[in-house]
Amino acid sequence: MSIEKLVVVEGVAAPLALANVDTDMIIRIERLAKLPRADLGRYAFEPLRYRADGSEDPAFVLNRQPFRDARILVAGANFGCGSSREMAVWAIAGLGIRVIVAPSFGEIFFANCFQNGVLPVVLPAPTVARIASRLEAEPAAAHMTVDLERCEICTDWGETLAFAVESLRRRMLLEGADELELTLAREPEIAAFQARDRERRPWVYGNG
Amino acid sequence: MTGRTLFDKLWDDHVVADLGDGVALLHVDRHLLHDLGSSSAFHDLERRGLVLRNPELHFATADHVVSSATGRTGGVADWADRHIAGLREGCRRWGVRLADVTDATQGIVHVVAPELGISQPGMLVVCGDSHASTNGALGALAWGIGTSELVHVMATQTVLARRPQRMRITFDGRLSRGVEPKDLALALIGRIGAAGGRGYAVEYAGEAVRAMSMDGRMTLCNLTIELGGRIGLVGPDDATFGYLEGRPFAPRGAHWERALDAWRALPTDADAVFDHEVAFDAGAVTPQITWGTSPAHTIGLGERIPDPAACADPSERQAMTAALDYMGLAPGRPVAGTRIDRVFIGSCTNSRLSDLERAAAVVRGRRVAPGVVAWVVPGSQLVKRAAEARGLDRAFREAGFEWREPGCSLCVGANGDMVAPGERCVSTSNRNFVGRQGPGARTHLASPAVAAACALAGEIIGALPETAA
Ligand code: SF4
Numbered sequence: 001m002s003i004e005k006l007v008v009v010e011g012v013a014a015p016l017a018l019a020n021v022d023t024d025m026i027i028r029i030e031r032l033a034k035l036p037r038a039d040l041g042r043y044a045f046e047p048l049r050y051r052a053d054g055s056e057d058p059a060f061v062l063n064r065q066p067f068r069d070a071r072i073l074v075a076g077a078n079f080g081c082g083s084s085r086e087m088a089v090w091a092i093a094g095l096g097i098r099v100i101v102a103p104s105f106g107e108i109f110f111a112n113c114f115q116n117g118v119l120p121v122v123l124p125a126p127t128v129a130r131i132a133s134r135l136e137a138e139p140a141a142a143h144m145t146v147d148l149e150r151c152e153i154c155t156d157w158g159e160t161l162a163f164a165v166e167s168l169r170r171r172m173l174l175e176g177a178d179e180l181e182l183t184l185a186r187e188p189e190i191a192a193f194q195a196r197d198r199e200r201r202p203w204v205y206g207n208g
Numbered sequence: 209m210t211g212r213t214l215f216d217k218l219w220d221d222h223v224v225a226d227l228g229d230g231v232a233l234l235h236v237d238r239h240l241l242h243d244l245g246s247s248s249a250f251h252d253l254e255r256r257g258l259v260l261r262n263p264e265l266h267f268a269t270a271d272h273v274v275s276s277a278t279g280r281t282g283g284v285a286d287w288a289d290r291h292i293a294g295l296r297e298g299c300r301r302w303g304v305r306l307a308d309v310t311d312a313t314q315g316i317v318h319v320v321a322p323e324l325g326i327s328q329p330g331m332l333v334v335c336g337d338s339h340a341s342t343n344g345a346l347g348a349l350a351w352g353i354g355t356s357e358l359v360h361v362m363a364t365q366t367v368l369a370r371r372p373q374r375m376r377i378t379f380d381g382r383l384s385r386g387v388e389p390k391d392l393a394l395a396l397i398g399r400i401g402a403a404g405g406r407g408y409a410v411e412y413a414g415e416a417v418r419a420m421s422m423d424g425r426m427t428l429c430n431l432t433i434e435l436g437g438r439i440g441l442v443g444p445d446d447a448t449f450g451y452l453e454g455r456p457f458a459p460r461g462a463h464w465e466r467a468l469d470a471w472r473a474l475p476t477d478a479d480a481v482f483d484h485e486v487a488f489d490a491g492a493v494t495p496q497i498t499w500g501t502s503p504a505h506t507i508g509l510g511e512r513i514p515d516p517a518a519c520a521d522p523s524e525r526q527a528m529t530a531a532l533d534y535m536g537l538a539p540g541r542p543v544a545g546t547r548i549d550r551v552f553i554g555s556c557t558n559s560r561l562s563d564l565e566r567a568a569a570v571v572r573g574r575r576v577a578p579g580v581v582a583w584v585v586p587g588s589q590l591v592k593r594a595a596e597a598r599g600l601d602r603a604f605r606e607a608g609f610e611w612r613e614p615g616c617s618l619c620v621g622a623n624g625d626m627v628a629p630g631e632r633c634v635s636t637s638n639r640n641f642v643g644r645q646g647p648g649a650r651t652h653l654a655s656p657a658v659a660a661a662c663a664l665a666g667e668i669i670g671a672l673p674e675t676a677a
């Protein structure tokens with residue numbers, strides 16, 4: 001078992017400069033409750049993407065060319081705030097997006113990204129705002145390369161932006177490694193912890 | 209050596225392995241399961257050929273997708289019943305305790321875990337729902353996790369975590385009459401923002417918190433996630449211990465005495481240092497109502513809806529404009545007098561006995577305004593029965609409220625309960641996000657007393673009536 005590796009992602013970058021895009025906006029609860037993972041991409045950003053009659057809203061960025069095929073999303077502050085639903089990441093990944101750049105993220109969403117081979121990149125708010133407006137103004141240049149090996153983003157207009165990722169998470173994405181596999185190898189440490197802990201806090205393990 | 213905060217003690221007590229860079233493998237004392245997501249986690253566990261390591265440390269209940277209709281036996285549709293069946297099957301297979309749909313202890317996971325004494329001070333508690341922070345009111349380290357992490361916890365009884373920074377929010381003064389912990393939390397989020405707590409484990413302290421009931425502390429910790437923080441905490445004290453003693457899963461006998469000794473050592477040391485401190489005047493808070501689509505979009509009942517034009521940050525301004533458009537509201541106008549269609553009193557934020565008591569005090573002997581559909585959905589079967597024993601159900605019913613079966617109901621719109629497109633609902637839940645209560649639904653968050661008073665008025669009120677104060 002492993003996740004999809006992420007080393008270099010090249011492709012169209014789409015601007016979605018809205019603050020506090022929450023997990024309910026990313027995927028509605030009814031959709032995630034009813035549909036298998038593979039079908040969630042169609043419903044990502046549903047309230048933004050479709051009008052009340054079910055037709056696409058042409059004003060929404062991911063309904064416009066060239067952004068329909070975006071692999072990178074340049075988003076607003078506190079992106080993915082709200083619930084713990086991992087399906088929010090599944091839905092975005094289902095659109096083909098592998099990298100999300102934002103000034104900040106909802107914490108659980110941020111963690112869930114790494115579990116699913118999606119890279120969340122934090123850059124300063126003014127930088128993100130500047131990139132987003134440039135993408136909006138010059139869709140023809142809305143192409144980027146995100147290199148996780150070098151921790152760099154290169155834009156079509158020749159700008160290079162460095163970013164930081166926690167080392168363990170970076171390694172796991174690069175290798176496509178799975179957290180659970182790594183922890184399973186630590187079973188002796190877990191057993192030793194519990195043996196000590198049962199002495200110290202017996203009530204945690206039952207009222208025996 | 210300088211002292212440690214409550215958070216530091218909780219964290220240090222659970223480290224199985226330090227992985228460097230602030231990352232640690234932590235022992236999970238309680239995993240709380242519910243009916244949305246557990247079924248797929250059980251499925252993944254099986255697919256990978258793994259074993260649920262410590263079934264005695266896992267507790268499940270059905271809440272998210274169960275119907276809240278009287279006489280319900282499951283969900284309102286096949287897809288909901290499949291989630292419940294998956295939970296049931298996984299719990300049976302691995303020997304996990306399940307409070308099933310018709311069980312006497314069924315209810316919303318974050319209501320049930322404290323009231324049964326399943327979550328306790330000093331424990332590390334995780335749940336596949338972000339409002340797990342509620343359990344922090346007992347002095348437990350609790351947070352919400354995603355599906356992949358659920359499988360990780362099932363198989364290893366551990367979770368991989370990054371040590372957050374520590375923030376203390378000290379509330380000075382006491383809440384005024386009629387002002388509830390919900391108002392305090394909304395006012396706080398309004399001031400420091402929906403991301404103000406991001407990256408922090410937040411400890412709530414000060415006179416207002418000490419004076420607060422356990423139910424109130426749970427409301428406060430519950431809303432920490434709307435502040436952007438995953439973890440909310442209150443130092444355990446005599447109120448905590450008094451609350452827990454005698455609950456079905458609380459320690460007993462010699463265990464109780466030992467546990468008490470350990471719990472008394474948990475509160476933050478006097479000389480401990482936080483990474484960030486916030487002082488907040490609780491005495492100045494007034495009853496709140498949200499006007500937009502983020503919990504930070506909050507104002508006092510008597511105030512005017514803010515104007516996005518006055519907001520300096522462009523992306524914030526865009527979000528405010530979009531929110532007003534979605535909510536069908538105009539800037540600069542008083543929020544009071546806005547007509548409403550629905551009222552929902554429920555959710556893990558405000559569905560405990562004392563919440564219902566405050567709402568019942570407002571409605572007793574009065575009538576819900578014509579055209580308003582008003583619901584009370586108790587947080588658990590135990591809450592429901594205790595409320596019925598006090599006659600609260602009668603007060604609500606006689607006023608024209610529906611008295612329904614415990615579950616998440618209208619907090620989440622995943623169980624058949626929905627607010628119709630364009631309808632306006634005053635709700636005691638925790639999220640006013642776009643579409644949270646159903647596509648196109650307009651949600652105004654408020655306390656139980658405010659929600660009850662709005663139901664009677666048929667509109668958003670400008671001030672609480674005397675009965676609530
Ligand atoms: S009541 Fe709402 S917030 Fe609470 S557990 Fe249920 S869905 Fe989550």
